[in-house]
Amino acid sequence: MHESSLPGGFVNAVVRVGDTVRRPASTRTTFVGDLLRLLEASGWSGAPRYLGMDDEGREVLGHLDGHVAWEPQQPASVSSDESLVTVARLVREFHDLTAGSPLAGGREVVCHNDLSPKNTVYQLSGGELRPTAFIDWDLAAPGARVHDIAHVCWQYLGLGPSVTDVAEVARRMRLIVDSYELTDRQRLVSTILWWQDRCWRGIESQADAGDVAMARLRDAGVVRQVQTAYQWVLDRRGVLERSVQ
Structure with a gap:
């Protein structure tokens, strides 16, 4: 075929x-x-x-039919409050399905570990694009609920220097954790920082080890982008932490 x-x-x-x-x-x-x-x-x-x-x-x-948000410019409905709420609820659903399963391996749940708009399928609902599914599960592994929610906050809110309204992004972080009903909120921002630090260091080490795909990411400037995002979150850590308590 x-x-x-x-x-x-x-x-x-x-x-x-x-x-x-x-x-x-x-x-x-x-x-x-x-x-x-x-x-x-x-x-x-x-x-x-x-x-x-x-x-x-x-x-x-x-194959899942729908719109995958992999391009930088997206329809407003992809990043709307309604779509963020739906993402958080979808994550809660698959977390709850894996909690206590042998695949969770004694951890809270199985995490996707790469949740982002680029790995999300959106379909029309009432004339607006809404999240319906997640793809690219190849990094899935046992973990903590806060791991995926921290990744959602980083990726779906674009945490980094491109954010122009810190109060607004803090409000939307609160919307995500409230919609998920996350209880482990005190670790959320530190887990975002953990993800960002882990990401750029992983790209560097794998590129140095000869991984062609990781070398391409480094050459494209991804390491510097993630480092800059890390510093942005670190500088605003107090504001972001207070917003989700």
């Missing part, structure tokens, strides 16, 4: 074949397959179906 490249895949080559998506297998393939099967068996529609492996050794996933 005809293969067509899907946009937005900076690290992995992802293609569409009919109603399926094919992506390179990794050491996480078995875990991700088990996770997606668990979510499907629970009746949750917020993730693609796992359909096994193809003859080329690639993961085969069901």
